[in-house]
Every structure is written in structure tokens, then in C-alpha cells.
Amino acid sequence: MPSNGLQPAPRLQFGLINSRGRYLTAESFGFALSASAPGLRPRQVWTLEQDEADGSVGFLRSHLGRYLAADAAGRVSCEAERPGRAGRFALLPQPDGRWALRSEAHGRFFGGAGDRLSCFAPAVGEAELWTVHLAAPPQANLRSLSRRRYARLSAPEDELAADGDVPWGVEALVTLSFQGGRYGLRTCDGRYLRSDGALVAEPGPRTAYTLELRAGKLAFKGCDGKYLAPVGPTGTLKAGRSARAGKDELFELEESQPQVSFRAANGRFVSVRQGVNLSANQDEDLIHETFQLQIDSETKKCALVSHAGSAWTLVSHGGIQVTGSGVTAHAAFELEWRGRRVALKASNGKYVCTKKNGQLAAVSDAVGQDEEFVLRLINRPMLVLRGEHGFVCGHRGSNLLDANRATYDVFQLLFSDGAYHVRGPGGRFWHVAGSGAVRTDGEVPEDFFLEFRARGRVAIRGKSGRYLRGDPSGALRADADALPRATLWEF
Template identity: 65%
Template structure:
């Protein structure tokens, strides 16, 4: 792919979980730190930065405060330094089980404790000085091998995760990382879990759990027998190799998974670039040429469409739309207007994209009619994971209620229905709107929910009543939002 910013490596941010199952937390009051939070939210999110110079020391920066963790000679810890000084330098001492011991570089003492009794004064490592790394990124990502510079994807022929794709194209490139009992699982797009021998299994057995190690901002996955995942063989089958220490072959980058979509025009044919550079609604099946990577603007409902042939949709002379641009510009941006189950696209010339009689698309219409409406279908989220400001959406065990403030998530299954989606929970029940706007996961039949892409990695979910799904202080998912803003926006 060209250097157009499509596939950015995610900055690794994480929480640190202590032996008492609480997270290291940075407080704005007095810039104090504690380990009292039971879930991973913004105050509990940290980033690892290299220390100044060439040594192994690192810095821990609070993503909430933007300040650095420090440990004084007497063991007192704080998070108040805007610029890192000598007391901010730590050495990460990985343990055999994947946990970290954090040692002050200038003073040689270890950092640990419980609740608000944290210090960096221990001379040896005990369970109180051990921390588990819990990634804070959205769990649905692309996984890229550093050594092979290829992406992992579900390979049905091999019945495995192969690491041989130059681009993360289509639904099979989606990998879901789930955190359970201080370990990680890698889940393919068909819901199966990766076992250390390379097999994909329906149930997450012991050999499908991995501990995480970070090395220079890259990730390594350690299996239960101590070996690390690596691409093996000509197709790069992902399995535990021979190495018990991570080298380049065992390192992976996480990359953001943008939505990939197909569009159906009013003539009931798919928008495609199969015939060349012109973007036309002239195909009867949805394959790679009919699939477009949709990169949303950071804060607005506008986007670019990138084709599998290597170009962005662009507004050209006389209003035509061609997939020829190699860089993002004003002419490659299209504003999304949601019209019920359909979407209209407005180009940079202020006109709507319309389908001509020959199927070609052009931004030439000042008014909305049938030819200016498209059905947009998301294809690379068969499993939907939603995160709001207070945590993930998860169905209560033994209950049909859906919470919006959980530290662990459920992966809900999506099925498409004429511009809307049916959402089904882990126990097979459908999402439905109940009394007082509460959303439940025990529907016997489906309800139609419309997914409206509103900003980068953010969508709103509109119910049949026209209300939007929101979280809130109660932690319950409710259909009571009037506008697709604030608590009605979900990271996906």
C-alpha cells in the first residue's frame, strides 16, 4: 500500500493490574497514584516510552494526566512530572509468567503495593510487586508480522491463521484480542480461537491462552509451554514456534481496523471498480473490487473510500468519480448523510453523488432522489465489540440486561438486513428494546438497528423508534438518545 496513512500502527496503551486485581490509577488531585480501581478506564491507562539515551530504562506516562510516574529515593511515588527526570526511569523485569516487575533505575527498588499504599522501596520481588499488562486499545485489530511484513488472516484452505497477506483486505483479516484471567485469546473472524499448535478451535481451551510481552512497542504472545507465536512455513501459519525468547520473528504490530463496506445502488447492483478507474454500479456480486475501505474523518461524518486496486475515490473533471487518487485531499472526502436505512454522499463540490443511467457515479446532483441513495453494508465486523466512555458493552450473566461500563466485553454477532442490522448476543438472543427504553438481549426475533458511522472508530446505533442507544451513569444500555452525539457514540 502507498504511504497514505491507511494502516497506522496503534500506539500501545495499557493498564497495569496488580495481584489484588486492581489497576494502577493516576489521580489529578495531588498527582497521587493508587491501585484501587476494579476496571480499566481512562485514569488507568498508561503508555511506555523509551528513556533518554541508549540504555534499557523506560518511562511510564499517564494517558489521563500526560505526566510521568516517578519514584523518589525514600520510595514515595507520584505522577506529577511534566518532563521526565532521573526518578522517572524504570527497568521492566519480565517474569516467567509474563508479569512485570518495575524497578527504579536510579535507586534499585521495586514498585508495588495495594490500594493507596503504593511505594517503590521493596528490595526483592514479591507478588505485591508484580503487574499484569492489559491492553487498552480496542480489541478488534489487524495483526502484522514484523519479520514478514505480512498480515494475519483466516485462511480457509489451510484452516488456520496465515500470515501472508500484503494488505488486510476483507473480513478474514479481522483479529479479536480478548483478555481473560490475565491472559489473551486470539479469535478469528469466524469466532474460533487460535491454539498454540496452529489449529482453530471453537472453545478457548488452555492451549488457546497467551501471556503478553511488550518489546520496543511491539507485541509477543507466549503460549502456556513457554514458546512464542510466530509465522511458520511458506504461508506463515501462526503457531508457537521453537523460540522461548521473543526475537524479530515473534514480534507483531497492532493496526487499526477501519470499516470495509460495499455499496448497493438504486439499480440493485454493487458499486465497483472492476471495469477500470471509473466507479460504477454495475456488478451483481460483492468481491474485492466491490469492497472499499472507509476511513472516517477524526471528528466529522465524512470519509474517504479506498479501492482494492490501490486508489481513493476522487472527484474529477465534470463531476465524475474515479478511484485514481494516491493521497487524501479535499476531492477525496465525501460527507455522509444518513437517510433512514440509506446513505447519501456529498462530494467536495457540494453536490450529491448520483448514479447515471449507465451506472457510473458522478457528483452532479443538487437534490436527493432515488439515484442519490445507496445501501451501505459493513462487511468486516461479523463480531461487534462496543466501547463507550465508561467501558465495554456486555450482557449480564444470568440476565438479559446489557451493561455499558464493563472492563470485559462480549462480541455480538451482526447480520445484515436491507440497510439495518440484527444484533445477537452470546447466548443466541437478539437485541430488543424493552420498557423505559432499556435494551435487552433476550429477543426471540430480530429488531432492525441502523449503524451510522459518525467519526473515526465511532458509530451511533439508531433503533426502530428513531432513538439512539446511549450509556449513562446507571450503566444500562438504553434507547433514549435524541441525537447521535456524546454518550450515543460508540467505539467499534
């Protein structure tokens, strides 16, 4: 057991927004604290370390690895290298979805604005209320702790049910959306989960849930005080059975990695339907034609993993098979982005080509038609983007896009032969103006190209060949010729 008395548990990261809409910040100089930042950046990210035995209390660690603490006079600091009694806070969810943080040592509440922060209030007022903003990408997979199954949209029953063994395909994508300080759960077709289990087109009071954190797990409390849980043989998600969060009401939020299909030069999709040999021989891209793109953080090479957990692997004489459960050096491929097409280079330095019989082999020294594939992103019908300055969101009062917002818009992503069209909430399309600014008032769709350059990051290239970036002023512009950090987006 760790010396601080905590049982090992997954750690959630988030920002804390005060009543004035500003984020709690751990300054890099002098370990100072403030609540004045308008967006969620690294300095505003806090890690919660909770006690397994009592999920309502825990420690808050800053991006500098120091712990928030309060003394008997109400002074707050963030200098301690180890958690101690002064840094132990009770996390108290409020009816409106916000939290109050109470010092366990002194019984006082933490709050304030700007650099005037204290932990001396005897009761909860407006200044002592904090909104939780999860730092994880809002599009994720949701796993029920009790069922050990993933939530997915079940088409026959028209419900969100925890019945998936693996989070595969677009049906397993869940988007978390802010609704006045609470969270809504959206299915892959854009509908909201209501507390009675129904899926509805528009958000409302019964689609908004208070978020509670329990030892690295999430609980969602509905407007009537009951918690979301899987119910019945199919695991239909509903809120209405329990007013306390036990194991049945706990969920894990997992990264949703991109899942893609490949259409070869013969017009057919690469598949594992026939066994271990990869062959472009299918007319539809279904489960056997979908592969998870796992990008190595250091090499930036990718593994392509099937729904059964086996990876594309280079075998003797240049053949490509889907074998084994581990990712080895022979399962690492380089992706080359070629506009509407991609090419794959195997570990032998050869490009993957499609033979006349449809089988794949890494035997080519250069890229021609047989070495090109159309890559289609399967599990992102909706797009949420966050850059180094914040989320992408429509600019108030204009048709421009901001890239430094604390909240986000959800955009529709439409595939078009290797390119993508992006449609905004108003039904019009993204396009690049002559100034390079990205606008949302296009009458006709414009091509954008998605390039998966790092784990959890995508670069977006406009039709001019330049990449989208968020500049320090907050504008979203298509004017980057290279790939600096500002062009890589969490999605």
C-alpha cells in the same frame, strides 16, 4: 536521539490492573496516584516509552504527560515532566501473564492498592503483580514485523497466516480476547488460535498468550514458553520454535478501519473492477467492491479508498473515478444516514446518483431512489463496543447490558438489508425494552442501525430512532435523540 536516551519507537497505551481488580490511576488533582478505579477510562491509560536497545525497560507516562517515578524510600510519584533515572522500570512478565514492575534505580518492586502504593518490596508478591489491559480497540489488524505481512484467515489451508500485503476484508480482522489475564487471538469466524497453529472453537490453556511489549511492538508467549511467529512459506502463525522474542516473533497492532460495500438502486454493487470509473455493475461484493471508510477527525467527511489505495474522487462534469494515491478535497464525501440507506454528497455540493448505465456521478440536488445506497459493513462479523464509561458486557444475573465494564463480551453482527441484528454469546438477540434498556434475551432479531460518525467511532440507532448510550450508572439504554459523546462507541 531524545534527551532521555530513548530511540524513537511507537508507543503503546494500556491500563494496569492490580491483584484486587482495580486500575492504576493518575488523578487530575495534585498528580496523586491510586489503584481504586473499576474501569479503563482516560485517567487509567498509561503510555509506555521503551528503549529500542533494551525492550525490557521503559518509562510510564500518565494521561497528564507526567512520569511515574520511585525514590530510595519506596515513595512513588507521578509529577516529573521529563523521564529520569527514578522513572526507569524493568517490565518483567510472569508465568501467569501478569507483570512485575521493578525500579531500575533501586531494585524494588512497585505495587499496592487504593492510595497505598509503594515501590519498596524486595520480591514479587501478589500485591506487586499487574495485569496489562491494552487501551487500543481489541479488534485490529496484526502485522508481522519480519515478514512485513498482515495476518489473515486463509480459507484453503484453514490457518491464520501472515501473508497479506494489505489488511483487506474480513479475513484480516483479529480480535484480542482476555483469558484470565492472558490474551487469545480470534479469527473473523470466532475461532481461537492454538499454539500449534490449529484454529479451535473454544478457548483453553493453549490458546492463551502472555503479552510482552518490546519498543512499541507485541510478542505473544504461549503456555509452554515459546513465542508466536510466522512459520514456513505461507507464514502460518505458531508458537513452538523460539523461547526468546526476536524480530520474527514481534508484531504490530494496527487500527482496523471499517470497510464497506455499496449496493445501488439497481440492485448491483459499486465496483472498480472495470477500471478507474466507478460503476454499480456487480452482483457480488468481493475485493473490488469493498472500500475502506476513512473519516477525517476534524471535518467528519470521509474518503472511500479501494484495496489498491486509490480514493473515490470527483472529476469534471460530476463524474466519480478512483484515481491517485492521495486523498484530496475532491475525495471528501459527506455521508447522510437515512435509516436503511445512505446518501453521499460530493465536494461540489451535489449528491452521488446511479445513472441508467450504472455509472456514478455527483449531479443531483436532492435525494431520491437513485441517490440512495445500501451500505454494508464488511469487516465486522463480531462486535466489541467501548464507550466513555467502559466496555459493553452482559450484566451478571440478568439479561441487561452494562456499558461500564473493564472486560467485554463479543457479539455477533448480522446484516439485514441496511440494518443489523446483534446476537449475544447465548444465541439470543439484542432488543430494546419499553424502559429503553437494551436486553439480550430477544427470541427474534430486532433492527439496529450503524452510523459511522467519527474515526474509530460508531453510533447505533434503535428501531425507535433513538441512539444507544451508556449512562453514568453503567446501563446501556436507547434513549438519546442527539449524538453526545456517550452515544459514540469504539468498535
